[in-house]
Amino acid sequence: MNRVWSQRTAFALLGLSALAVFAALAVVLGFVTVRGAPAISWEFLSAFPRRGMTEGGIFPALLGTFYLVLGTVIVSLPLGVGAAIYLAEYAEQRSWIRVVRIGVNNLAAVPSIVFGLFGLAFFVKALGLGVSILSGALTLGLMVMPLLIRSTEEALNAVPKEFREGALALGATRWQAVRSVVLPVAVPGILTGAILAVGRAAGETAPIMFTAAAFYTPRLPRSPLDEVMALPYHLYVMATESTAFWRTRHLQFGTALVLLGLVLILYLWAAVWRARIRRRKRW
Amino acid sequence: MRSEVRSRIGEHTVRWIMGACAGVSLLALGLIVLFLFREGMPVFRTVSLGGFLGGRFWFPTSEPPSLGILPMILGSGLVTGFALLVAVPLGIGTALFVGEVAPASARNPLKVAVEMLAGVPSVVYGFFGLMIVVPWLQATLNLPTGQTALTASLLLGIMAVPTVASIAEDAVAAVPDTWREASLALGATRWQTLRSVVVPAARSGLLAGTLLGMGRAVGETMTVLMVSGNSPTLPPVLGWPVRTLTATIALEMAETPVGSPHYHALFAVGGVLFLFTLTLNVVGELVGNRIRRLA
Numbered sequence: 001m002n003r004v005w006s007q008r009t010a011f012a013l014l015g016l017s018a019l020a021v022f023a024a025l026a027v028v029l030g031f032v033t034v035r036g037a038p039a040i041s042w043e044f045l046s047a048f049p050r051r052g053m054t055e056g057g058i059f060p061a062l063l064g065t066f067y068l069v070l071g072t073v074i075v076s077l078p079l080g081v082g083a084a085i086y087l088a089e090y091a092e093q094r095s096w097i098r099v100v101r102i103g104v105n106n107l108a109a110v111p112s113i114v115f116g117l118f119g120l121a122f123f124v125k126a127l128g129l130g131v132s133i134l135s136g137a138l139t140l141g142l143m144v145m146p147l148l149i150r151s152t153e154e155a156l157n158a159v160p161k162e163f164r165e166g167a168l169a170l171g172a173t174r175w176q177a178v179r180s181v182v183l184p185v186a187v188p189g190i191l192t193g194a195i196l197a198v199g200r201a202a203g204e205t206a207p208i209m210f211t212a213a214a215f216y217t218p219r220l221p222r223s224p225l226d227e228v229m230a231l232p233y234h235l236y237v238m239a240t241e242s243t244a245f246w247r248t249r250h251l252q253f254g255t256a257l258v259l260l261g262l263v264l265i266l267y268l269w270a271a272v273w274r275a276r277i278r279r280r281k282r283w
Numbered sequence: 284m285r286s287e288v289r290s291r292i293g294e295h296t297v298r299w300i301m302g303a304c305a306g307v308s309l310l311a312l313g314l315i316v317l318f319l320f321r322e323g324m325p326v327f328r329t330v331s332l333g334g335f336l337g338g339r340f341w342f343p344t345s346e347p348p349s350l351g352i353l354p355m356i357l358g359s360g361l362v363t364g365f366a367l368l369v370a371v372p373l374g375i376g377t378a379l380f381v382g383e384v385a386p387a388s389a390r391n392p393l394k395v396a397v398e399m400l401a402g403v404p405s406v407v408y409g410f411f412g413l414m415i416v417v418p419w420l421q422a423t424l425n426l427p428t429g430q431t432a433l434t435a436s437l438l439l440g441i442m443a444v445p446t447v448a449s450i451a452e453d454a455v456a457a458v459p460d461t462w463r464e465a466s467l468a469l470g471a472t473r474w475q476t477l478r479s480v481v482v483p484a485a486r487s488g489l490l491a492g493t494l495l496g497m498g499r500a501v502g503e504t505m506t507v508l509m510v511s512g513n514s515p516t517l518p519p520v521l522g523w524p525v526r527t528l529t530a531t532i533a534l535e536m537a538e539t540p541v542g543s544p545h546y547h548a549l550f551a552v553g554g555v556l557f558l559f560t561l562t563l564n565v566v567g568e569l570v571g572n573r574i575r576r577l578a
Contacts, residue, residue, distance in 0.1 A: 003472050003474075003475070004472070006472075006474060007472045007473060007474035007475075010474045010477075010478070011380075011384050011473075011474065013376065014376045014377075014379050014380040014384050015380055015384065015385075016376075017372060017373045017375075017376025017377050017380065018376065018377045018380040018381065018385070018393055020373055021373060021377050021393075021396060021397060021400060021441075021444055021448070022393070022396050024400065024441045024444075025396055025399055025400045025403075028403060028407070028408070028411050031411060031414075031415055032407065032410075032411060035414075078304070079304045079307050080304075081304075082300060082301045082303075082304025082305070083301070083304040083305040083307065083308060085301050085304075086298075086301035086302050086304060086305040087305060089301075090298050090301055090302065091302075091305070099309070100305050100306075100308065100309060102568070103308045103309040103312050104308045105564060105568060106312055106561055106564055106565070107308050107311060107312050109495070109498050109502075109560050109561065109563070109564035110312075110315060110502075110557060110560065110561075111498075111501070111502025111503070111504070111529060111556050111557070111560055112405075112502065112504060113502070113504040113529045113532050113533055113553070113556070114315065114319070114502070114553045114556055114557050114560075115315075116532075116533075116536075117318075117319065117322075117532060117536070117549070117550060117553040118314070118315045118318055118319065118553075120536070121318040121319075121321070121322050121550070122314060122318050125541070126318070142311045145307070145308060145311070146308065149308070173293075173294045174294060174298075175293065175294050175297040175298075196402075199402055200402075202404075203402070203403075203404025203405070203406070203407070204404070204405075205404070205405065205406045205504070205505045206405075206504040206505060206529075206533060209533060209536070209537070210536055210537065232404055232406040232407075232505075233406075235406050235407070235410055236406050236409070236410075236505060236508075236509070239409075239410050239413060239509065240413075240509060249414070252410065253414075256407050256410050256411075259404055259406070259407060260403065260404065260407050263402050263403070263404055264399055264402055264403070266402075267398060267399050267401075267402035268395070268399065271394075271395045271398050271399070272395070275391055275395075
């Protein structure tokens with residue numbers, strides 16, 4: 001009897017901690033949705049901020065985040081996928097693979113504000129790119145690269161060895177085997193990683209604070225060398241530094257809802273898609 | 284014949300290109316070290332290493348500047364320590380529940396929830412904290428301000444849960460099923476099996492998860508910046524505002540003249556952060572590797 005009760009108590013406690021995690025997500029989502037929803041309108045999404053950012057919309061920040069994320073993907077996707085292909089398909093020397101992997105893991109552990117500092121010192125100052133979309137996208141690109149490498153590697157490793165051996169036995173070179181047999185099978189897995197990377201890049205503030213983000217721009221960016229407004233930074237300055245920040249709470253909740261919604265939809269999409277890939281293995 | 288030659292040349296080029304892509308991560312890490320060093324080192328023309336790490340006063344703009352980061356080191360330590368008190372039990376508890384207890388049908392929704400929690404942008408946590416948690420704590424605990432180390436710890440704790448949980452989950456999943464079956468066959472209950480077989484076998488992975496969660500909490504910027512009050516007090520107290528290393532960089536970098544001692548000091552703070560998370564990560568990996576060998 002005692003054994004039964006101690007198991008019940010223990011499992012209830014474990015269940016409670018899982019419930020707490022669920023509840024935390026629900027509370028954050030709930031509050032932001034309930035208080036942010038009234039602010040959402042077509043005008044909010046499509047208009048510039050007005051009257052010193054106390055009225056109007058978030059269009060420039062939305063577009064700026066889109067540009068930053070687009071740049072991040074252009075920078076990091078080829079590099080990340082290439083690196084993963086090398087690690088999973090080419091590299092033979094175990095010691096070299098280990099060195100690269102340690103590098104990737106440590107890059108993943110670098111705090112986002114340190115990426116911001118690095119972006120400022122290297123891209124903005126040393127390379128002279130200035131505070132710009134380009135500097136921000138390069139900084140974010142390096143930051144999400146480990147995530148892309150890991151998810152691509154996982155997708156490549158999930159492709160059975162027989163697929164490669166079959167192609168090689170038919171006379172294909174290694175690259176031909178990778179390109180026409182392994183990669184097509186791994187594409188969905190690679191794309192879910194890319195979606196997660198987009199979500200991560202869209203939500204980050206610290207790496208773009210000194211490298212890309214502007215408090216306010218009167219016009220939309222015209223080149224990759226322009227600075228931009230971005231959703232997360234916009235939320236931060238609206239909530240803490242803007243004029244009369246206590247009077248624009250509804251706009252801030254609206255911005256938070258748009259940002260949270262965008263990022264979580266991406267994460268949910270990736271999670272559901274990945275679960276489906278795992279279930280659907282036919283070999 | 285010619286196409287065979289061409290494909291062999293192509294093969295070499297491809298291998299070279301892919302290898303270069305893999306090298307970019309290493310290069311990036313090297314450049315980060317180089318630039319933190321290059322921009323951070325000159326601070327030691329103004330202040331000694333001991334005076335920097337152990338200095339009690341941070342008045343970077345006074346003349347001459349006081350550049351002691353002890354309050355921020357202790358502030359980061361305090362906030363991170365209490366965040367772990369939240370993140371470790373919740374993270375490991377969730378991982379054990381998802382991996383060992385929950386019915387199969389609840390597993391995937393729970394995993395997705397943890398992943399979504401990892402996806403919430405830190406600025407949204409910060410904003411949520413500022414709007415909801417700060418006033419709530421202030422009223423509940425009757426504090427002069429709700430922007431305290433405690434507030435930051437609570438939020439950081441929740442934020443670090445997914446990191447701890449996902450690594451703990453992998454560790455638990457790596458324990459061979461035969462071990463569980465052997466224990467159950469000997470008449471142990473599922474809880475006894477979990478407590479005396481699974482958890483001890485997975486403990487290095489659980490420790491690795493804790494260390495990486497710690498790295499996540501130390502490096503977090505926006506949430507702490509928005510809810511911790513940002514005043515560098517010594518010693519930092521849980522119910523008072525604190526200043527962390529990350530928040531210092533975020534707050535002051537934009538207003539600092541390039542090349543001033545203050546500017547270099549902020550890069551040196553970045554270097555301290557980098558070294559700390561690097562150490563945590565290396566130790567975490569050494570510890571975590573043990574379990575992979577076991578499985």
